[in-house]
Amino acid sequence: MDTEIVTTATEVVTEAANAASMFGDITFEPMNFVSNLGYMATGMVGIFVVIGAIILVTSLMNKISTKNK
Amino acid sequence: MLDFSFLWEYITQITLGQIIMWAIGGILIYLAIKKDMEPTLLLPMGFGTILVNIPHSGAIDQVADGVTEAGALTTLFNAGISNELFPLILFIGIGAMIDFTPILTNPKLMLFGAAAQFGIFFTFCLASIFFPQNDAASIGIIGAADGPTAIVVAQKLNSQFVGAIMVAAYSYMALVPIIQPPIIKLLTTKKERLIRMPYKGATVSKTTKILFPIVITIVAGVIAPSSVALIGFLMFGNLIRECGVLDNLSETAQKVLANLITIFLGITISTKMQAEQFLQPATLLILGLGLFAFIFDTAGGVMFAKLLNLFSKEKINPMIGAAGISAFPMSGRVVHKLGLEEDPQNFLLMHSIGVNVSGQIASVIAGGMILNFFG
Known part of the structure; x- marks a missing residue:
């Protein structure tokens, strides 16, 4: 069957x-x-990881420059 | 007896396909002039389409008796597009035009830029039903709403549909004010659209503005090396803008360089719009899939904002998620306008432009991811 x-x-x-x-x-x-759904999941997670890293670094730069003031 | 047959020798060789392409070229020129839709690109593309679809056009390579006669547009294509030079140089100009202050004051806005790349990957999956992976990925990148990224990815992946992908990318970018509002309204309630987001203006130091493009290039490059050329050229342009000692170069990059490359890019890309290549059922399908990409990008951004609202105390107007596509500044303005339609006192511009700028970065990273997978 x-x-x-x-x-x-x-x-x-x-x-x-x-x-x-x-x-x-x-x-x-x-x-x-x-x-191909695996690529979608990996790609989206990858973008969030890179953007997350950029957010962290940017926040850190903002904090350091505020402290220096 | 004088022989005038040479006058109509080529006229008789005009094909129906070429006439259709002239009409398409005419439509692109009409949209550029009358509707002000991305005129800097659609007009050269429209004219180029007519140029390359003239029988035995001397603007493109022609083979006669086994000998190839070089055409100027084919030479330009080989020199500037097949090696991705033009789009990358254009990125220097774009980088010089972008002010990253809104995302530097509120870096979290960048998350929406990431979420709004959903359409690229979803469309890739859809397109893979009909096309091989390299073409499907190139079609998906239409959702980046970023012409240069679309060209670089399509070229690097050796897609046979570069012409159709370019037309879709630039046409839909121009159609953002028509495509996005119904999707946003469909996915949000009136109550959500009324959410006010006070703008907490903060100053950003010059050092941060200078370090930002350098750090982003390193971070994005280390994690996604394939994106380093795209992001690097974009950030180089921004560094010229922010450093404060290269005002002349910044101005040149924003105006002369960007305009010059745009002229060459538009007319050169039309070499891929010859009737026999362009008039295929695949082109219609690509245009449809490109629209899907824009729709799902918009949906991705809006739904991500709604998801965040479930957990955050300070509510976010989900409409700003839609500005995460790279079409700058159209998408940011669309969201701001929609906010004002619902509540004339609700000013979302600073938030939406911030998200829109982050979409620019995220779309380039998405392009890098696609190249990492399939390049």
């Missing part, structure tokens, strides 16, 4: 991909969305 569902789903996806091939460079690989 499960194998049948998987086979049907694969056929549907393949048909959709064949239809999409009419559009030249465009493909249709829905699973790519899921497999």
